[in-house]
Amino acid sequence: xPDLGKYGAEVLSAYGATILLLxxxxxxxxxxxxxxxIALDAAEARKAENG
Amino acid sequence: MSIWxxxxxxxxxxxxxxxxxxxxxxxAACISVGIIWGYFFTPDDFRMGATVKIIYIHxxxxxxAINAWGMMLITSLVWLIRRHHVSVLAAKAAAPIGxxxxxxxxxxxxxxxxxxxxxxxxxxxxxxxxxxxxIFYLGYLALWQAIDNPDTAADLTxxxxxxxxxxxxxxxxxxxxxxxGLHQGASLSLDKEEHVSDVFWQPLVLTLVGFVLLFxxxxxxxxxxxxxxxxxxxxxxxxxxx
Numbered sequence: 001x002p003d004l005g006k007y008g009a010e011v012l013s014a015y016g017a018t019i020l021l022l023x024x025x026x027x028x029x030x031x032x033x034x035x036x037x038i039a040l041d042a043a044e045a046r047k048a049e050n051g
Numbered sequence: 052m053s054i055w056x057x058x059x060x061x062x063x064x065x066x067x068x069x070x071x072x073x074x075x076x077x078x079a080a081c082i083s084v085g086i087i088w089g090y091f092f093t094p095d096d097f098r099m100g101a102t103v104k105i106i107y108i109h110x111x112x113x114x115x116a117i118n119a120w121g122m123m124l125i126t127s128l129v130w131l132i133r134r135h136h137v138s139v140l141a142a143k144a145a146a147p148i149g150x151x152x153x154x155x156x157x158x159x160x161x162x163x164x165x166x167x168x169x170x171x172x173x174x175x176x177x178x179x180x181x182x183x184x185x186i187f188y189l190g191y192l193a194l195w196q197a198i199d200n201p202d203t204a205a206d207l208t209x210x211x212x213x214x215x216x217x218x219x220x221x222x223x224x225x226x227x228x229x230x231x232g233l234h235q236g237a238s239l240s241l242d243k244e245e246h247v248s249d250v251f252w253q254p255l256v257l258t259l260v261g262f263v264l265l266f267x268x269x270x271x272x273x274x275x276x277x278x279x280x281x282x283x284x285x286x287x288x289x290x291x292x293x
Contacts, residue, residue: 005100025151029273033276
């Protein structure tokens with residue numbers, strides 16, 4: 001581990017905030033993509049069934 | 052074959068489906084290696100101490116915040132000129148990513164500014180134009196949500212994007228225009244002058260490449276989701292009318 005000296009709190013909080021925001025962005029993107037794919041597949045299946 | 056055929060929704064879903072995993076894996080690799088290299092294997096700066104390690108997240112996020120708006124500007128212009136639906140959906144898909152990148156740049160900048168400048172925030176040209184860019188991102192997303200008709204929403208958000216481009220440009224060049232304030236000039240530049248020592252520059256460029264690849268991967272995934280949402284909306288409307 002590098003010695004961050006008196007700036008440890010600043011460096012770690014900057015990295016923490018960035019990682020948190022990126023994880024939320026990636027999770028939200030993946031989650032909405034998955035939900036939409038499932039909903040569209042179901043709608044396409046209904047359409048094929050009903051003609 | 053015309054380049055525009057790649058933006059045909061069906062064709063777009065095909066080629067992007069193959070490319071997304073490639074971009075995602077490359078992005079993860081570049082960001083991981085760049086951050087580990089920068090965080091663990093570079094020395095402290097003689098003036099800034101260990102806070103220089105914030106550069107590996109602050110500069111790439113700030114660069115992407117501006118470039119995301121640039122990408123939105125181009126795709127919005129394509130919509131206004133050629134009425135290409137995938138184009139404006141790509142702009143809509145990029146906005147939340149640009150918003151998060153701007154937020155990361157503002158937060159990490161404030162955290163970095165406190166020990167270096169003695170203040171979290173100052174109404175400096177670069178910082179102020181970034182805050183306005185952040186508000187433009189919020190406004191752009193709010194406008195999409197506020198209008199039901201998708202084509203009207205696309206028209207109005209595209210015009211808003213043109214207006215906001217002034218602040219995206221200012222965010223990049225504010226320091227050069229006004230030559231005042233606390234924020235330093237660009238860390239990464241195409242001119243030959245050295246702005247950052249090589250020891251910091253190399254992992255920084257690698258992390259920046261990772262952020263660009265991450266942006267492309269996320270834009271492609273979100274654009275695919277928007278295309279699916281439109282198709283789903285059309286199918287559900289047809290079901291209700293039947």
